Amino acid sequence: MRRLGQRSLLCLLAAAALAVTTSGCTVERHWGGSTGAGSGGKAKVGLVTKTNTNPYFVELRNAASAAAQAQGADFVALAGQFDGDNDGQVRAIENLMQQGATTILITPNSSTGVLDAIDRARKAGILVIALDTATDPATAVDATYATDNVAAGREQGQYVKAALGGTAPKLLMIDGTAGSTVDTYRHNGFLEGIGLKDGDPAIVGREPANGDQSIAQQKVENLLQRSTDINAVYTMNEPTARGAFAALQARGLTTQVVMGSIDGGCQGVENVRDGQYAATVMQFPRKMAEEGVTAAVEYAKTGKKPSGFIDTGSVVITDKPMPGVPSQNTEWGLQNCWGTK
Template sequence: MKQFSRPGLAVVAAAASLSIALTGCTESRTVESAPVGADGGPVKIGLVTKTETNPYFVKLREEATAAAEANGNELIALSGKFDGDNDGQIAAVENLVQQGVSGILITPSNATGILDAIEKAEAAGIVVIALDTETDPADVVSATYATDNTEAGRLLGAYIKARLGDTQPQILTMDLDPSASVGVQRRTGFLEGMGVPEDSPDILGSAITQGDQTKAQQGAENLLQRVGEQVNVVYNINEPAARGSYQALKDRNLTDRVLVGAIDGSCEGVQDVADGEFAATVMQFPKEMAVQGVAAVETYAATGEKPSGFIDTGAMLITDDPVDGMESQDTAWGAENCWG
């Protein structure tokens, strides 16, 4: 796998196509050729997600479990209690070290708060790989398999800008917790795609949502009380936040004049685009993160070879209102490739 460099749209589309081929190769391996763990038995692979119930992480867990079991290996899945539960993730990593795993796949809730636990795991001879979310610094883990979140945000921003045409943007942003690198990267990319600096007066207001629908609706309602009908764009960190902000707009009869955009690519989010509630979403591919991460741990167990760097697992703009010059797929394609 080639090391990461920021792709253009054509490369992003190619990455999605490549994902299908890579997945097929991984699933074709047999138990007879499977690597073994240090004790001569199946390889134990740990997975630590941000939460247990979020559909995105449920998909990640299901695909990682299937990939491990296809080769006769074992996946042990743990998680934080909520998005941002750094202490819960630290405890999960320590638990997996005690269970003698060969590798740990982790979606860090806090880019810096989990570093000590990761370093201790690596010092114990365990390869640690980030999925979905980078650590800070990124090289604390051996490798990261993830969406380029800055690029995903840029895709959404460039699309919304094209849809606005000559109309001046008046933006509300529904953001993640400021400590979460995913939220910072997506927002930064979105504003870059829009051509709007962080200190621009075109940003009418922002709310911290933690990616939660209810918090996003409350935040949007509070902002709309102040800015009223000025708004014409609402950026959302994810699709649950977008559903919350859309409901706040609907309650004020503003949905016809506001473009709502999100990042995720869940089946529910794709349907929201099909229903005309979202202008677009940017699809991620959690299956690729899981399958490639599991394969990397299996390789490490068999050969001692660690993966390295950032491996981009692709992103695709999903909309039924394409614009010239931008690669995108419609919601029919989205429904066939979505998760959750």
């Protein structure tokens, strides 16, 4: 384990230098060397995530840091204070620009909320790559390395539909952050997979939870006060699923509900193994981070830019496989959680 005192001091010094007052900070190395992209100099990679607390973004940050160290790139990681903190991400982008980043990797809180800052960075010659979350339009960044979130949502929906065994769904939907492409794509994909449309009376209730466990628990508790006649729950991510499970458990409803999720972290796979929810759709954030850093190093050396959407894959994880829904069990999931595909 790294020395906490030194790491904390580095973070505080970097935060002071960057004048970041409302963003989290993780600093792996200081900038140094040539700043010219394509000059053969050292890549200077800045990562901006949605938060510093969600395990998914912690894993993505750690993977990017390790990839940067392995490839000889300088690395700085910043984050918003909460899921939806667009202003914090804008400040992080501006500070990375001032510090001479050659590439900025970003998981945008909103598909549109940071576009002006991204545009300024690209006009300044900085390569900007979206990780995990696409911008709207997608061409606002040079490239996107991410899960096909429509496909991941569809896989969750197909599994829940199959697990209901022909019983008509009575569904609660616990969404993410309004305006995020991840939220929209997963929601729409799930409905496609389960065979419903927005506004269908089979959707008993729907609430956003911003990907937060405690908010999700509160929102599900509120929905259950209106009706407990449900048999299915959609959750946008695994912290949301854990919150929903706590609310369902308090009402004694866990055995009557099929719940799915998306993320595929080790804790989430353990939740599936332990029966908190029936299935999760695993993503591969390490692959996103590693490929993003590799592209950043190539850009610094040669000026070559990646382009378009690069799908990093998804896999259903469950110990209760359903016909017609390809899946892996939790043993496989624990061996590969958030690894490479």
